[in-house]
Amino acid sequence: MAETTANPKISTRNVNVYYGEKKAIDNVSIDVDMDNVTAFIGPSGCGKSTFLRSLNRMNDTIVGARVEGNILLDGQDIYASSMDVVQLRARVGMVFQKPNPFPKSIYDNVAYGPRIHGLAAGKAELDQIVESALTRAGLWGEVKDRLGDSGTALSGGQQQRLCIARAIAVDPEVILMDEPCSALDPIATARIEELIHDLRGKYAIIIVTHNMQQAARVSQRTAFFHLGNLIEFGETSEIFTNPREDRTKDYITGRYG
Amino acid sequence: MSLCAWSNAIVKLMNNATIDPTPTDWNGAVMQKRIAKRYAAERRFKAMGFIAVALSTLFLAFLLFTMLGQGLRGFQRTEVAVEFDFPALTSGATAASITGPNADTTLNSMDIPGIVELAVSQQYGDQGSELLTSAAAANVRQMLADNPQLVTAKQTLWLPAESRLDVAYKRKGEPASEKTVAALEQKDALRSGFNWTFLTGADATDPSAVGIWAAFKGSLMTMAITLLLAFPVGVFAALYLEEYAPKNKLTDMIEVSINNLAAVPSIIFGLLGLAVFLTMFGMPRSSALVGGLTLALMTMPVIVIAGRNAVKSVPPSIREAALGIGASPVQVVFHHVLPLALPGILTGTIIGMARALGETAPLLMIGMRAFIPSPPQGFTDAATALPVQIYLWSDEVNQGFVEKTSAAIIVLLIFLLGMNALAIYLRNRFETRW
Incomplete structure (x- = not known):
């Protein structure tokens, strides 16, 4: 069972997440490394988004949400009192289900993170960061002549790539993607998937998806969640061709979901 | 999926059994009546909306009309022409004496209220001083301070009229004031001017001297x-x-x-x-x-x-x-x-x-x-x-x-x-x- 790797970026041990009295995640242990894209799949309400949001403590903002167990980033407990949550979220970036650019210019959208974290010494350096982030997100060619336009004026797919550029502008180590293509058309989806492919290896990427074909296309490792439990975790090719668990097999063959 | 399809099929069967399968007559009399009723409801709603808007516009117009009709007169004042023979009245004050740093002292020592009263009574008789508002002397003082050359010759100054006269000139006032107005108008000694005092002054007991x-x-x-x-x-x-x-x-x-x-x-x-x-x-x-x-x-x-x-x-x-x-x-x-x-x-x-x-x-x-x-x-x-x-x-x-x-x-x-x-x-x- 490939639940542990030699050099994990994020490793979780016996994690439980509660919303009030309700247990949303039950005893999940997973390792995520830099070289692979990890996909979380499972039917609606299985807890995959909840688990993802506990990896950068976005669940902190939800009243009544509580996390038990250990979540380690480079061996450091992210729920320890010594961990600064603002810095954690800069290191563990996030891309959301619905593209949510700020109602500011394209430039300001990308420059916002570096500005608040003081990553650029001057205007020239900031320009440099913005350009390289937009280039990595595959958006530079489309927007380089209109960086002053509002980020919300872009198409849905462009907005989502802008959000990815915004996340990588602060030079994170991990990028969490919460169903990043569910609001996009097939062409825009294909571009995002290409982008994920290009970003692999530079960042540890975790993607939550409803779409099993997508998980098969973009990820090297897949975790299957059901009713808050981690059913199976392993090589993507293994999961899709030769699942060990019946529930996994039923899900990927479309028996339920 | 299969369960869902089954139940749908059962419902269909039951409906077919109980409801007459004649097709809906979209052109029938009943349908036409429904359509007419629907159009009437639309027209009624539109008419009521129009009436509501018209009524509120009417109220607003009425408010503005009465306010402006009354209020614009409040920005005007009636002025009376008064002749000032300054060389005689001021016993030879010079333009130089009321300019420069000592102007205030000289003007204060001049007894301007007395001068105004004298000038008015010379022109309009004993009751003359009652034509002017209490602030008239202050107006004269201001005019002299602004333009010291006035003091060297005979001048006709337009001074604000007293309140009852003001009312009588603008609209219907007391009979006595109306008579005075008629007399003054014959001599071309009345006119309307912009009431600067109203914009620059403060409250007063005399309505012609008040300001906002x-x-x-x-x-x-x-x-x-x-x-x-x-x-x-x-x-x-x-x-x-x-x-x-x-x-x-x-x-x-x-x-x-x-x-x-x-x-x-x-x-x-x-x-x-x-x-x-x-x-x-x-x-x-x-x-x-x-x-x-x-x-x-x-x-x-x-x-x-x-x-x-x-x-x-x-x-x-x-x-x-x-x-x-x-x-x-x-x-x-x-x-x-x-x-x-x-x-x-x-x-x-x-x-x-x-x-x-x-x-x-x-x-x-x-x-x-x-x-x-x-x-x-x-x-x-x-x-x-x-x-x-x-x-x-x-x-x-x-x-x-x-x-x-x-x-x-x-x-x-x-x-x-x-x-x-x-x-x-x-x-x-x-x-x-x-």
Whole structure:
């Protein structure tokens, strides 16, 4: 069972997440490394988004949400009192289900993170960061002549790539993607998937998806969640061709979901 | 899926068994009647809407018409031509003596009221001095100070007429005044002029000498205090309650209290101001400071409620986006939530401020109904406000105050329009295009 790797970026041990009295995640242990894209799949309400949001403590903002167990980033407990949550979220970036650019210019959208974290010494350096982030997100060619336009004026797919550029502008180590293509058309989806492919290896990427074909296309490792439990975790090719668990097999063959 | 399809099929079978399968007759008489009825309902609704709009337009037109008809006359004054033989009257004052640093002393020593009285009685007989308003001497003094050359020759000066004469010239006045007006008009000694005194002066017992400036300045200062206090406190309260405060019984109670506070009659706030600011803290009576504090108490809940709604309407996805790249909660609030909520907050603020500007009752309670013969120089000086001034003038028996009241209402409305225009400008400036 490939639940542990030699050099994990994020490793979780016996994690439980509660919303009030309700247990949303039950005893999940997973390792995520830099070289692979990890996909979380499972039917609606299985807890995959909840688990993802506990990896950068976005669940902190939800009243009544509580996390038990250990979540380690480079061996450091992210729920320890010594961990600064603002810095954690800069290191563990996030891309959301619905593209949510700020109602500011394209430039300001990308420059916002570096500005608040003081990553650029001057205007020239900031320009440099913005350009390289937009280039990595595959958006530079489309927007380089209109960086002053509002980020919300872009198409849905462009907005989502802008959000990815915004996340990588602060030079994170991990990028969490919460169903990043569910609001996009097939062409825009294909571009995002290409982008994920290009970003692999530079960042540890975790993607939550409803779409099993997508998980098969973009990820090297897949975790299957059901009713808050981690059913199976392993090589993507293994999961899709030769699942060990019946529930996994039923899900990927479309028996339920 | 299969279960679903089955149940649908069963329902279909049952329906076929019980309902007559004749097709709907879309052109039949019953259908046509339904259509006609629907059209009639549409027409009725449109007509009622039109009547409602027409009625409200009519009311507005009526208000503006009467206000302007009455009030515009308040900005005019009747002037009487008076001949001044300055060399004789001033026993040879020179232009040089009333210029330069000593001008004031010389003018003070000249007994201008006496000179005016003499000049008028020479021209119009013993009753002549009753033609002019009490402020006429001050006008003459101002004219001489502005143009010292006047003193070297014979001059005809137009001086403001006394109030009853003013009323008689503009519309129907007392019979005696009407007679005087007719006599003066024959000599071409009456004309209408713009009443600058009304814009620059303060309250007076003589309606032809009153001005609105003192009340305007009082309102301005009161509003400044109100805005300075109610806006920041209201906005911070709204932000804290929405973004930081834990959702529990205590915050629920605070919310209910604030909502109730916004509905408390304004005179209660006046009593509160009287009890707290005047009696307990011993602040100066009738001052713009206390007026502003009292109105701030009244305006704050309105700003808090509007502010909370504006903050609530900022989409949560923006907060998540900012938090997701490591913005601290304060940065989320000040970089994203507040700028997006500001247009809404400003709209609420202007509603609260407009209400405060027109408020009379609480100001009466804290003594701002005093007779204020000169504009307040500071926030602790005795002052009055526009609505209070209107209230006081509308109570006067003298006919001359009628048009002054309307004129003051026009000034108040212009103040209000100016404030609204500023708010709309600010709102459009901060409005984010999505």
